Amino acid sequence: MAVNLKARCFLSLNDFSSEEIRHLLEATRVLKQQFKTGNKPLALKGKSLGMIFQKASTRTRVSFEVAMYQLGGQALYFSANDLQLKRGETIADTARVLSRYVDGLIARVYAHNDILDLAQYATIPVINALSDYNHPCQGLTDLFTIYEKKKTFKDLKIAYLGDGNNVVHSLIFGVAKVGGTLRVATPAGYEPNPDVVKLGQDEAKKNDARIEIMTDPFFNDTATTEIYTDVWTSMGQEAEQKKRVRDLKDYQVNQELVKNAKPDVLIMHCLPAHRGEEITGEVIDGPNSIVWDQAENRLHTQKALLVQLMKEKNVE
């Protein structure tokens, strides 16, 4: 049966089948190609997207706003201080009301339950623009970026170094769905959420994928095809910053690590980067880095996502 994602919410990559994720990746490829060749379909003409941000954002906010503009629609940005949420109106009531005005919602929240509540009470598609639990828009972009470079997921050996956070949770869910190997190396005490690991490993078995969790940073592994890292201190964890820098110092992605890897290893980071902490400036600016393509692809994957969830019936 043809994949149809109309009216779905996008809260976690784990809610989507392997086929649905591949459908989104193909839709991204087509939209990106159309965009690069000057053919810009206004698939969301007349549609509005509400964007609620409890936390800061550069890429997510700007790429969603521009995506809506390029698709012929409009985006409305609300910081945590703009809405009556700040004065005690519930998330459920906010969802009910905004559903009467706009055609889709994205939200960046601290507590994942907030995004679940929004989705439960909204009658329009809700997209998770990052929570403390996961970051599925980033995960989708990461899969697209890897596929764009490698044309396959089968032989991938992705190494993630750092803190077991929201970004790696989505990477676990994503790789588990499409195939390849993801090895996550964190210091003891910084492992990814065990429920995510269990869900990912169960899913991986069905899709010829492997998810491995370890504490040793694998400096000498010459089979690694991508090295991925993220900030050691996520938004909301600022009070732990000094301890995190101490505890995670051996997990830095630096020139030494890159030198010991395959010459064509790809360096990935969801950004923003803290140069000198999880990654050195030399590596992020070096020839193996694909972080700027990765950042650009947020725009293309989110356009595909918006079209697929908010489209009229006759849009493929």
Ligand code: CP
């Ligand atoms: N990667 C990412 O989501 O970046 P922003 O926090 O700038 O949106």
Ligand code: NVA
């Ligand atoms: N793990 C980071 C990702 C930012 C895009 C954070 O939550 O701050």
